[in-house]
Amino acid sequence: MPAATETLLPVVGALLRAATGGLTTAPTKDVRAMIESLGETETAALAFRLMCELSVPVESQLFLLRQIRMTYPGLLERLEASGSPASLLAAREARYLTDGSSDESLETLLSDGAPLDPRVVEAAIEHQRDGHNPALLRRLLAQLRLGAADYPAAQRLARRVSDLSPAGLTALGLPELRVAILGDVTTKFLQPLLQASLLEHGVNGTVQSGDFDHIEVLVLSPESWLRDFRPDVVVLLSSSLAMRPSEAEGWHDLLRQRAELCRLITERFSADTVVTNFELLPEHTGPQGTPAWLAEVNAALRHMLPERSHVFDLGSLVAEVGVDRWFDLRMWGIARQSFGLGAAPLLADRLGRFLRALVEPPVKLIVADLDGTLWGDIAAEVGAEQIILGGNGKGVAYLRLQRYLRDCVSNGFLLAIASKNAPEIAREPFLHHPEMILKLEDLVDFECSFNPKSVVVPHIAKRLSLGLQNVLFLDDSPHERAEMRQQHPEVIVPEWPASGVAGLPALLARSGWLARVRLSEEDRHRTRLYREERFRVETAARFSDVEEFLNDLGLVARLTLIGPENLERVGQLVQKTNQFNLTTRRRTRLELEELIARPGAYARALYLEDRHGAYGLTGAMIAVPPSGETGPLQRLVIDTWVMSCRIMGKTVECAMFADLLRFARDTRAGVIEGVYQQTSRNAAVASLYEELGFTTLGFTTDARSPEEQRFVFNVSSEPARPNRHVKVVE
Amino acid sequence: VKSRDGQLLTGAAERVQAIFRDVFDDPKLVLQYGMKASDAPEWDSLNHINLIVALETEFNVTFDEDEIAGVTSVEDIFAHLARHGVDDLPGR
Numbered sequence: 001m002p003a004a005t006e007t008l009l010p011v012v013g014a015l016l017r018a019a020t021g022g023l024t025t026a027p028t029k030d031v032r033a034m035i036e037s038l039g040e041t042e043t044a045a046l047a048f049r050l051m052c053e054l055s056v057p058v059e060s061q062l063f064l065l066r067q068i069r070m071t072y073p074g075l076l077e078r079l080e081a082s083g084s085p086a087s088l089l090a091a092r093e094a095r096y097l098t099d100g101s102s103d104e105s106l107e108t109l110l111s112d113g114a115p116l117d118p119r120v121v122e123a124a125i126e127h128q129r130d131g132h133n134p135a136l137l138r139r140l141l142a143q144l145r146l147g148a149a150d151y152p153a154a155q156r157l158a159r160r161v162s163d164l165s166p167a168g169l170t171a172l173g174l175p176e177l178r179v180a181i182l183g184d185v186t187t188k189f190l191q192p193l194l195q196a197s198l199l200e201h202g203v204n205g206t207v208q209s210g211d212f213d214h215i216e217v218l219v220l221s222p223e224s225w226l227r228d229f230r231p232d233v234v235v236l237l238s239s240s241l242a243m244r245p246s247e248a249e250g251w252h253d254l255l256r257q258r259a260e261l262c263r264l265i266t267e268r269f270s271a272d273t274v275v276t277n278f279e280l281l282p283e284h285t286g287p288q289g290t291p292a293w294l295a296e297v298n299a300a301l302r303h304m305l306p307e308r309s310h311v312f313d314l315g316s317l318v319a320e321v322g323v324d325r326w327f328d329l330r331m332w333g334i335a336r337q338s339f340g341l342g343a344a345p346l347l348a349d350r351l352g353r354f355l356r357a358l359v360e361p362p363v364k365l366i367v368a369d370l371d372g373t374l375w376g377d378i379a380a381e382v383g384a385e386q387i388i389l390g391g392n393g394k395g396v397a398y399l400r401l402q403r404y405l406r407d408c409v410s411n412g413f414l415l416a417i418a419s420k421n422a423p424e425i426a427r428e429p430f431l432h433h434p435e436m437i438l439k440l441e442d443l444v445d446f447e448c449s450f451n452p453k454s455v456v457v458p459h460i461a462k463r464l465s466l467g468l469q470n471v472l473f474l475d476d477s478p479h480e481r482a483e484m485r486q487q488h489p490e491v492i493v494p495e496w497p498a499s500g501v502a503g504l505p506a507l508l509a510r511s512g513w514l515a516r517v518r519l520s521e522e523d524r525h526r527t528r529l530y531r532e533e534r535f536r537v538e539t540a541a542r543f544s545d546v547e548e549f550l551n552d553l554g555l556v557a558r559l560t561l562i563g564p565e566n567l568e569r570v571g572q573l574v575q576k577t578n579q580f581n582l583t584t585r586r587r588t589r590l591e592l593e594e595l596i597a598r599p600g601a602y603a604r605a606l607y608l609e610d611r612h613g614a615y616g617l618t619g620a621m622i623a624v625p626p627s628g629e630t631g632p633l634q635r636l637v638i639d640t641w642v643m644s645c646r647i648m649g650k651t652v653e654c655a656m657f658a659d660l661l662r663f664a665r666d667t668r669a670g671v672i673e674g675v676y677q678q679t680s681r682n683a684a685v686a687s688l689y690e691e692l693g694f695t696t697l698g699f700t701t702d703a704r705s706p707e708e709q710r711f712v713f714n715v716s717s718e719p720a721r722p723n724r725h726v727k728v729v730e
Numbered sequence: 731v732k733s734r735d736g737q738l739l740t741g742a743a744e745r746v747q748a749i750f751r752d753v754f755d756d757p758k759l760v761l762q763y764g765m766k767a768s769d770a771p772e773w774d775s776l777n778h779i780n781l782i783v784a785l786e787t788e789f790n791v792t793f794d795e796d797e798i799a800g801v802t803s804v805e806d807i808f809a810h811l812a813r814h815g816v817d818d819l820p821g822r
Contacts, residue, residue, distance in 0.1 A: 152784040156752055188776060330795050331779070341783045 131168015147349025154345035183237030185338035197352030239338035353512025372476035384428035390435030397502035402437040416445035454487035578681035580643035618644035655726035693720035
């Protein structure tokens, strides 16, 4: 609080007393006289803020605000024009409260992302209660800032949120989640707060809490409310406080029981479970330190839990807050409440973020600025060697941020650069600065232009087929952040911490935006997969001439004999390929084995790669002499020919056919026969055989497969479409 | 806020009234000096703790376990606040 505020306190206090003493008893002229004694502008702005901060009924505040506005007509306009962010916010809040809480003034209030006073948020939620403006309500809820409120304020906010109309909440279009919080400690204080927190973080949650120590009964009894509630997630809240001394000794049994409980919950309700780990207690601090069992039990917890069971790291939250502030042991004695209620809003906030990440991580793509964000100073001015990065002093913070982002990439988040720079200057540090942690291959996109970032970022997201609500935008420039918020309120734009880049990793970690509760193998490679496709698209756009594009791709096809090591994968490809599939004969594994073992058979799997990366096993062709036919100049009939749609349009089919032709000539076959059997999905290859130079033999007379069209190719002739763009290797 | 003899109360009593209004979610509640937990259905064990925490936050005081359990009326609240050095409270 600024010094000027403190000297004002008694005056404002007197004012409030006059107002709250009863609007009828305090003569309005006395109130006006006191307001005049305050003076105008900055002083009055502070008065607005103070009124919001003191615990006064809203109607008294409104009375005062109106009196102040009447005393100083035009005051709000002057405050807004003063250039001080605090004055601007105060004026906007006052305008919102006294102007009948219009949607337009709320929109203005939310536009710059400044933290609003909880009282103003309360009033705004009340006004949006009927859900008449879903987009605005969603933005308002996103700025609830429940975790930063003290317990009484958080409770008031939660109550206003619980008054919102169910239809209005449904209209927000948020994912729904039914959460039961059970515990061997009290859970009822957390319940309303968690419900509000889920809405703040974009989940339309329904939260129910259960009495402590009744978990087993609840789960097992056929008449429990839990069964009727049909939870999607069951949170099991626990505490080291609730552990009996014998359990601390024999914690293996405790964990086994807990793991069994989680398994039962998932089995009975098909719900995920979230289990808290064991937190440090006040008596675990000091020279003796933490008891060994505490570290062991938490390490073992992660290994013993069954699938669909996730650990919420209560321990790290206690470490962040500090044990002395976290616990209120009076409340443990009185109400079996395992944390001080002062910590309840923060716990509700973090648990809400965790559950949000469990439903779906809110962020998929991080778009970061370069100068001032990933390194200090401006590369174009000082040169790539001289940017502030690593070394001693401020450069260390940029390294830590880079390391944090690199870990995010490893966890499957996409990272792109949006920089107002010339591309060669922007890339220089990535290529040549010895301390850069982020490399070009960590990036999914690298956009250097002098276009506004509010244009560039949607462009990047669109190329990756992502919505703007999945984008996190990191930029040290307040102007860039403000512009992004203004143009695209759905983009997540964190305010820069007071400590600058040094505070950013913690801010990002605590936000939960980049938390991945479930992590799949594919997540780890996501950047590579997206990047390769993205560069292919980019290159295609650069070449107007397709021939030139294909030559530049550097396609290499490796045609390998089909055998035990790739039969499984070939079988899958045959089963699921619809478009480039000449016959759509779904050969079984046994049939495939029989075909490739036939004397004189051609059976090849295609592994394709180009200069941007490998596509993997993406094609297969099997051609066999009809059974019983042997000897020179025999027929070779293409039984199966499939290619993944990912590689269509690259003339790979010409390479595959050229290889078959080479084989036919080597084995002295006379003709190659092909069959096209039409399905609803394979029109793309209807004329393939004709294009390659086959002669049509007409339709088979077989009544069982009337659409079967047969073609023949004389091995001594040359294909009409020779292979020109693909290098074939064995 | 009305005292027992119907006199208007000011100062800290209004802040207590604001807390009751918040915790019981009743913006029109008029705090009665003689109000007892046993008479008010909203004053359950959950709201009891909520009242205590709100009072502690508002007046920056800490009650001990006996005080928390011992509060059964508005009068008790005023008495405890006075003992913790909160002035500006209504007299009897």
